[in-house]
Amino acid sequence: MIDTVERARDTPDHPQPYSELGLKSEEYHRIRDILGRRPTSSELAMYSVMWSEHCSYKSSKVHLRQFGDLPRSEVLLVGIGENAGVVDIGDGYAVTFKIESHNHPSYVEPYQGAATGVGGIVRDILTMGARPIAVMDPLRFGPADAPDTQRVLPGVVAGIGGYGNCLGLPNIGGEVVFDDSYLGNPLVNALCVGVMRHEDIRLAKASGPGNQVILFGARTGGDGIGGVSVLASETFAADGPAKRPSVQVGDPFTEKVLIECCLEIFAADLVVGIQDLGGAGLSCATTELSSAGSGGMHVVLDRVPLRDETLAPEEILMSESQERMCAVVTPSDVDRFMQICARWEVTATVIGEVNESGRLTIDWHGERIVDVPPRTVAHGGPVYERPLARPLDLDDLTAGDPGRLPRPSTSEDLQVLLLRMAASPNLCDKTWVTEQYDRYVQGNTVLAQPEDAGVLRIDEQTGLGVAVATDGNGRFTRLEPYAGAQLALAEAYRNVATTGARPLAVTNCLNFGSPEDPAVMWQFAEAVRGLADGCRVLGLPVTGGNVSFYNQTGDTAINPTPIIGVLGVMTDVARRTPMAFGTAPDEVLLVLGETRDEFGGSEWAWSEHHHLGGRPPAVDLGRERALAEILVTAAEQGLLSAAHDLSDGGLAQALVECCLRGDVGAEVRLTGDPFVNLFSESAGRVLVALPAQRRARFTELCEAHAVPVAELGTVRPEHATLTVAGQFGVPLGELRAAFTGTLPALFGSPGR
């Protein structure tokens, strides 16, 4: 029996399963107050999914407001609140980028979970009117040798590669990090970048009474029903995924056709507003579109093309079937819209009409099953000021200073340590992962992993391009969330500048445990405050982002992991700075910034001693700004032949990577404690290589910006050895064997 609005009025005491749908009793009563009656089952489905943590940001909203309060940026064309922020990069071009999480689905079904994560973020970017041009994937897994990592990692990597490669999108970067805290809750974040002309920006709104609402793309099936509320807002029980929810299977070829179809529709200027169907499916699209536009919409749900004719209306409203879009089109353009869809063999159906009633009404078999004010569903959800409490174990953690850990005392020890660190899962070569991704398809990839940032050419004539980097350090954030978020921001910012691009804008994906745990909520509040303050100092807008809560197994939350993405612009990609040594004659090596004895949360403390304690490295964002200014100017003036940021694993790791990348040796001379020099993770440092004749000009530039610069050594193309004078020399062959052997030994040959 269909639960109609009329029936809901007549049966006010009919019991409803609101708590099974994830709604609290006070939330359910709020819905009753809004409607002045009990909701129908379809309305209850819509409210429950839209008021879930994932869709409503009910716990994070009060904190995220700080991003909106940042000073207005001239480059920001579209800000927070739309599907993705849009940034002006000059010459009439606009770029949009965003990261989202697909953590829980990827744990349940690694291949499809990761694949549909890529599909979802690509549609978000497409919705803005942009052509998607690249993806990146920051990933976190449990220990590399854990059995569950052996199950999850290969599936996730194959899923990302499978979907992204089929779309013809280069995967230009990201991270792969292993840590015990992600065992049982891996993080699979997906970033997409898109480009458009300024005039092509599209927004998600349904305005103009009489305009038609068109659902197009794949048919609606029973997949991922309630996925948003069940998958994203409930924690896995400690005994694993016993009740496995229905996950979605994506079809990248359908998505590719949908992309091209949408771009042709945009070019013909046939849409008033557009929205993709992601989490919460039609519930989300219809309520968000109508509350952003004229305020009302009427939908005939029977018209939705179905893959499974037995679906109930509640299920159709909640289905998360992939590869679907919803557009608002003026009546006179509907025919041309339909013709384009037909040409691409994309199913398109008029399912409703915009009006000024202020209500979203939905009919099913001629009966009214939904009659709600759409704003109350899309934006009127509860907002919580959750209690915050500094984690009880934090004092003990910060007191556990890594200064007490045994350090290598002889040069032999140092050499062995360098090799062991280079081979450790977090520092080793990630080719096993990235070679499964197409990094150069479409021919505009200028730099990709393992470079500091992914760099893409936007305009073939002028060489205008963008650089994107993501970073996040869960250990630093665990020790000090405020500083941890700023360190992630600083590193992504530095990575972008290291390639020679000027940082322009920030996006983020905030991965945390349960917001109902005051300790987690405190970490979240501190991280957001740190990020907002950091963006203020760096003069960067936050263009949008995503919050992923409930990342925990039982009561144990993951290390708080804010992933920060920074986008920069490069006036001519021919002027980029790569990381490989040996591309210019007579190269000298310099280190910019200061190296201190900072090992709190370091890779050394973790991989050598399984120790997490002390304080993370000090952050100096003013210094980061000066450093970026130097790197961008030096790139524009063609002063540098190579640059690489110093972060995880410190100087030792940067030297290993730059030598191996260029397949040349180097000789360095250290002043002071060689261990601290090689392995400290002090922030605000960059290793650069440049021809000796340009040294004077470059050091002058550093002095002008008050950034200390130290002589380190020289590149030695004729010696295939990394030599630390007075300490040791390691043949490159030995280094390469250590660096590249780890992942193949753990995961075998790539493939599903």
Place this chain on the structure above:
Amino acid sequence: MPRVVVDVMLKPEILDPQGSAILGALPRLGFDGVNSVRQGKHFELEVSEPVDEARLRVLADTLLANSVIEEFTLRVLP
């Protein structure tokens, strides 16, 4: 030697992109009247006696089918 046949299909609510592609190709090749195509995997195992069907089900569930998105039927042929 007994033969065990395992047929693996995507669960009915799960999208089957390959099945959809086959369905899309049929009219282009002049085959009308087909309204839906679902495709799957067919396994034939030769096993030693005695046949432990419960154990074989665990085998199929562990390796042959991905129980998150697929279901299987198992038959033992004499």
